[in-house]
Amino acid sequence: xxxxxxxxxxxxxxxxxxxxxxxxxxxxxxxxxxxxxxxxxxxxxxxxxxxxxxxxxxxxxxxxxxxxxxxxxxxxxxxxxxxxxxxxxxxxxxxxxxxxxxxxxxxxxxxxx
Amino acid sequence: xxxxxxxxxxxxxxxxxxxxxxxxxxxxxxxxxxxxxxxxxxxxxxxxxxxxxxxxxxxxxxxxxxxxxxxxxxxxxxxxxxxxxxxxxxxxxxxxxxxxxxxxxxxxxxxxxxx
Numbered sequence: 001x002x003x004x005x006x007x008x009x010x011x012x013x014x015x016x017x018x019x020x021x022x023x024x025x026x027x028x029x030x031x032x033x034x035x036x037x038x039x040x041x042x043x044x045x046x047x048x049x050x051x052x053x054x055x056x057x058x059x060x061x062x063x064x065x066x067x068x069x070x071x072x073x074x075x076x077x078x079x080x081x082x083x084x085x086x087x088x089x090x091x092x093x094x095x096x097x098x099x100x101x102x103x104x105x106x107x108x109x110x111x112x113x
Numbered sequence: 114x115x116x117x118x119x120x121x122x123x124x125x126x127x128x129x130x131x132x133x134x135x136x137x138x139x140x141x142x143x144x145x146x147x148x149x150x151x152x153x154x155x156x157x158x159x160x161x162x163x164x165x166x167x168x169x170x171x172x173x174x175x176x177x178x179x180x181x182x183x184x185x186x187x188x189x190x191x192x193x194x195x196x197x198x199x200x201x202x203x204x205x206x207x208x209x210x211x212x213x214x215x216x217x218x219x220x221x222x223x224x225x226x227x228x
Contacts, residue, residue, distance in 0.1 A: 002155070002172070030215065041203060041219035042156070049215075087155060089217070099144040099163040099207060101217060102172065105155035 001025055003090045005104040012078045012111050020073040020107045022088030029098055031064050031071040032089035035082075036106075042087060045073075078111045085109070115139055117220035119204050125226045126194040134189040134223050136204030144207040145187040146217070147171075147179060149200040156203065162187055194227045201225075 003024040012018055022031060030049045034042040046057050048064035048071060059076045075082055085106045091098055117138045126132055138145065143164045148156040148171075158171030160179040168179050176198060178190045191198060204220040 002157075032215070032217065034217075041221055042217075044216045044218070047215050089156075097161075097163050097169060100158070100161060100169070100171070101146065101207070102158055103148070103156040105153065 002102055003088055003104040005086075005088060005107050007107060008105075009108040010110070012082075012109065014080060014111055014113055015077050018075045018078060018109060020075075020086050020088075020109070022071045022073070022090070022104055024069040024090050024092065026069065026090075026092040026094050028064075028066060028069050029091040029093050031062075032091075032101065033062055033071075033073050034087045034089065034103075035084045036087065037084045045086075075109070078109075080111050080113065083109060083111045117204055117206055117218050119202075119220035119223050121223060122221065123224050125228065126191075127228055128195060130194050131190065131192050132194065133191075134202055134204075134225075135186070136188065136220060137186045138204075138206040138218070139185065140206060140208070140218065141184070142206035142208055142218075143184070145181065146205040146207070147177075147187070147189045148203045148205065149173065149198075150203060150222075151200050159189065159202075191225075194225075196227045199225060199227045 033045040036042040062073045064071045089101045089103045120135045146161045147159040162168045162181040165184045202223045205217045
């Protein structure tokens with residue numbers, strides 16, 4: 001079952017912060033975050049493998065609450081280059097292969113000057 | 114290192130025609146995937162292969178078949194194309210996780226239109 005992402009879309013001014021949420025109805029082994037620019041392939045941002053794990057990549061960080069099957073992506077002091085669609089991918093602890101990665105519908109983020 | 118390559122980049126088919134989308138990776142990854150992307154629907158998993166010789170259905174497998182020819186190649190076949198299969202198709206491979214990375218690498222995509 002596809003994870004749920006919120007919000008669907010967000011518009012920011014340069015320098016503002018944003019949070020993108022991802023939740024699943026299934027217990028999760030890992031959460032993956034990707035960014036896709038228009039007309040391009042998704043690009044890996046980070047992976048979170050265990051509960052409470054937080055990762056950072058420049059001014060983009062993420063957390064994973066495995067008890068709630070939720071992950072959040074934090075973008076601070078946004079830059080124009082952050083614009084794109086953000087996807088979370090999940091691997092579930094439901095007896096299927098750990099290699100099965102299912103993606104959410106995406107969150108469109110636009111950063112304006 | 115070419116990463117993940119896909120052919121063709123663009124294709125137009127008539128309803129009922131068949132075709133095979135090719136994908137290859139040169140990173141020695143075990144797992145490979147086929148996704149389709151439609152506006153507002155995100156990336157939906159069609160089929161995946163956890164290792165050479167194995168394939169499993171994803172979320173939307175109907176109308177497709179796959180073949181894991183060897184460790185490098187994973188092809189997707191549309192036996193009788195339908196307009197509902199108009200989409201962008203992405204192939205991906207997953208790093209092994211020896212360094213706890215588990216990053217998926219995506220190919221550039223194939224834009225398929227079925228008329």
